Amino acid sequence: MKSADFAYHRPGDIAEAVRHLQDYDGGARVLAGGQSLMPMMNMRLWRPDAVVDINGLTDLAELTAEGDETRIGALVRYSTLEFSPLVAERLPLLKAMVAFVGDRQVRNRGTIGGSLVQGDPTGEMPLGCLVLGATVSVLGPSGAHTIAMEDLYEGAYTATLAPDEVLTEVRVPPHPPHFAFRECCRRHNDFCVLSVAATGRMADDGRWRGLRIGLGGVNDTPVLAEASMALLEGSRLDDADIAAAGGAALRAIDPPDDIRGSAEYRAHLVPIYVARVLRDLRASAQAAAR
Amino acid sequence: MSGTERAIAFRLNGEAVSADAPVRMHAADFLRHRLGWTGTHVGCEQGVCGMCTILVDGAAIKSCLMLAVQLDGAEVTTVEALAEGDRLNAAQESFKRHHALQCGYCTPGFLMLAESLKASGRTLSRAEVREELVGVLCRCTGYENILRAVEEYLNADEPEASR
Numbered sequence: 001m002k003s004a005d006f007a008y009h010r011p012g013d014i015a016e017a018v019r020h021l022q023d024y025d026g027g028a029r030v031l032a033g034g035q036s037l038m039p040m041m042n043m044r045l046w047r048p049d050a051v052v053d054i055n056g057l058t059d060l061a062e063l064t065a066e067g068d069e070t071r072i073g074a075l076v077r078y079s080t081l082e083f084s085p086l087v088a089e090r091l092p093l094l095k096a097m098v099a100f101v102g103d104r105q106v107r108n109r110g111t112i113g114g115s116l117v118q119g120d121p122t123g124e125m126p127l128g129c130l131v132l133g134a135t136v137s138v139l140g141p142s143g144a145h146t147i148a149m150e151d152l153y154e155g156a157y158t159a160t161l162a163p164d165e166v167l168t169e170v171r172v173p174p175h176p177p178h179f180a181f182r183e184c185c186r187r188h189n190d191f192c193v194l195s196v197a198a199t200g201r202m203a204d205d206g207r208w209r210g211l212r213i214g215l216g217g218v219n220d221t222p223v224l225a226e227a228s229m230a231l232l233e234g235s236r237l238d239d240a241d242i243a244a245a246g247g248a249a250l251r252a253i254d255p256p257d258d259i260r261g262s263a264e265y266r267a268h269l270v271p272i273y274v275a276r277v278l279r280d281l282r283a284s285a286q287a288a289a290r
Numbered sequence: 291m292s293g294t295e296r297a298i299a300f301r302l303n304g305e306a307v308s309a310d311a312p313v314r315m316h317a318a319d320f321l322r323h324r325l326g327w328t329g330t331h332v333g334c335e336q337g338v339c340g341m342c343t344i345l346v347d348g349a350a351i352k353s354c355l356m357l358a359v360q361l362d363g364a365e366v367t368t369v370e371a372l373a374e375g376d377r378l379n380a381a382q383e384s385f386k387r388h389h390a391l392q393c394g395y396c397t398p399g400f401l402m403l404a405e406s407l408k409a410s411g412r413t414l415s416r417a418e419v420r421e422e423l424v425g426v427l428c429r430c431t432g433y434e435n436i437l438r439a440v441e442e443y444l445n446a447d448e449p450e451a452s453r
Contacts, residue, residue: 003316039355104425106352
């Protein structure tokens with residue numbers, strides 16, 4: 001199908017982009033990589049009055065290290081994350097996860113900011129940024145502010161940005177030394193049935209600190225498995241710890257029934273995938289200790 | 291607001307193009323219906339099938355997910371750029387040799403993806419080539435011959451020799 005008609009704006013700077021969004025009073029959408037917005041417009045699931053194309057705003061496409069923090073401009077494309085030495089060194093979880101996004105053409109065009117604002121419950125970037133404790137910078141008519149990933153969504157496909165705000169940057173704190181990621185897909189590169197990402201640090205005494213586990217596809221939004229994380233604080237990640245954490249992860253979920261799997265099936269998979277990811281995490285630390 | 295058009299200028303297969311583009315028209319339709327370059331095929335128009343894959347500034351993208359007006363200022367390459375007259379390029383020869391097509395509808399998409407992989411200079415295992423090709427669907431042949439054709443093209447020592 002073809003998109004309905006709309007007005008097209010290509011602002012020269014971010015302030016102009018915000019002004020255009022304001023002018024349409026909620027009727028305009030930001031066009032970044034277009035890998036979600038364009039299909040929705042072509043299928044007429046969206047009929048925005050106007051499209052504000054931010055692809056010319058090259059200062060949003062920067063990827064920089066600032067002290068401990070890594071800053072990813074909203075317009076940084078998946079393929080840039082995939083091949084960037086900076087991301088490989090500083091954000092290996094994100095590098096591992098980005099390979100699961102779409103296909104080559106989608107990764108050449110889609111952006112991290114677009115993915116975060118789209119807020120697909122199965123999206124890899126929202127889950128990765130949540131587990132890494134990232135915050136996003138947002139610019140609107142009343143100025144700039146930041147939103148923690150934990151507060152970015154109020155539901156599926158529903159970011160808490162106002163319609164006249166633009167996500168400009170993702171700020172990621174230092175990455176823990178160990179990470180693991182797995183997802184379950186019915187078809188290669190499809191939206192996942194569920195995904196699990198974890199990071200953590202094993203102290204010199206062999207006990208794990210600050211372990212974070214995130215779940216995708218099993219709730220309206222990506223969620224942290226907080227009960228599991230609390231159970232594992234200070235543990236040695238032995239088999240009994242892992243089994244208990246897998247079970248506790250069920251407290252974080254409210255899975256959907258859809259074409260990719262029933263809620264029951266997803267609930268069945270959650271402890272299994274959480275346990276696998278935690279064993280991967282433990283193996284990563286053991287390999288590093290050798 | 292209906293029928294809004296915008297003047298754009300870009301390079302298509304090495305030649306300068308200036309035209310008016312309806313803002314609601316995607317790039318694949320623009321190339322086909324406004325410019326008459328029908329080598330780029332259109333399938334699902336929702337970014338799944340990959341038929342409309344072209345190169346924009348060297349990157350393989352799905353042209354149904356890009357607006358024509360976004361081509362403004364870009365360097366665009368379509369399947370028509372590959373052959374010189376009747377002489378197929380190395381990727382096309384490889385597809386022919388390996389019988390990597392039946393109906394041919396998906397072939398422009400695969401060829402453009404292959405071109406972008408060749409240009410990237412990456413050395414890829416067969417498993418990696420397979421992974422790189424998932425964004426174009428073929429409903430005739432199965433993928434084995436396509437995989438062989440692309441792999442041979444990528445591994446050829448002198449990529450430009452047959453041009």
